[in-house]
Amino acid sequence: MANESLYERIGGEAAVDAAVDVFYRKVLSDERIAHHFEDVEMDVQREKQKAFLTFAFGGPSRYAGSSMRQAHARLKLSERDFDAVMEHLGATLQALNVPAPLIQEAAGIALSVKNDVLNR
């Protein structure tokens, strides 16, 4: 149906569950950004990845711009860090055979918090 939300079209919570380990493993394996994830409890971090994916999929999420800003401020992230995560988001969805237009929608939502994440 045309008025279904992205979250519904992409597969909802099941899609998040399918994506989270694919995504988190890609992020952890990426030497460009892996150092940001050291010294963090992995169970907690995985929950955060789920929250992020839920947000990017247009789902019910408590992620707001202000909390994104707060959560990432001390990390002093660069544009390249952000791009690397975007790359993994796209690759994850491709690996799960999500149609390209939906991937673009999700990427658009993720991009909307870029300034908050980069604290600018």
Next chain:
Amino acid sequence: MISFEGLRFDLLPEETVLEGIERHGGSLPAFCRQGVCQTCLVKARRGAVPAAAQKGLKDGQRGQSLFLACLCRPTQDLEVERLGSSEAFDARVERVEYLNEHVLRVYVSAPPGMSYRAGQFIQLVREDGLMRPYSIASLPGGSIELHVALLPGGVMSQWLRGAAGADVAVRGPFGECFYVPEEPERPLCLAGTGTGLSPLLGVVRAALAAGHRGPIRLYHGSPRHEGLYLWRELLELARTTPQLELTGSVLEPGEAEVPRPGASAASAQRARLRVGPIDDAVLSEGRSVEQDRVYLCGALDVVRKLQKKLYLAGVPLARIHADPFVAPGARA
């Protein structure tokens, strides 16, 4: 404004609830002071708890407004309550023996009424209130066996050397490092450094007692051979337990005479000593670990590294029981 057991005070900027309580003469059991050991777990009776103070807690604990006092820098008023669940049981140190120069095996009487599972940990409390966490190597039903690393200047461990016969208290049990009996076929992978072996041995004993049928791989790591403090006993266990594969992992060969696995033909196939980091040993030879249930105990950096590597190798985080040991944190 923070209230706790009759104290009412404001926190200084950047001060944690734990530090505030201590600054005002109150006391809470605390150990690592960095949110790992969860010794300072308390409850918010009133007020909002910052999410950062619930790091690593289970959903159920979050739901009960439990939080870690050492991580909590609240932005609103908070009424803090000590947990009733940390019930203390009377116990006695029954026997103390040296496993090697640096490790004690301590037997504590099992308090009637305290139910626990091998591999969980308890807080051992001396009469003056000094408290330290130790993991349980033994099955329920007998005395509680603990392996205690003798730390230079370690107040509790040094005292335990001569503590046979002493009255103590035991709080707990805590933690989720225990055997899961619902999966008797699943391969178990257990890796630990130093006295991290204690809970792992507990899990192995529980698995064998429950009739576990899947393979069990046990890795004990230490800088040197001398640190494999239970090696002879483990070799014997491997000799009589066909499903157990044993690896001693050392960073450099020591000078002590260590029985070589090959010396006993029966266990030669299933026991080996290996030089190199323990994470290399666990993931060596492109072994498939995806189906394993994993238990990791001991040094924090080793546990974190192994947890990450095993997760990347395909083990779901929910099947990795990580129980890092941390040294007591410095008081601010």
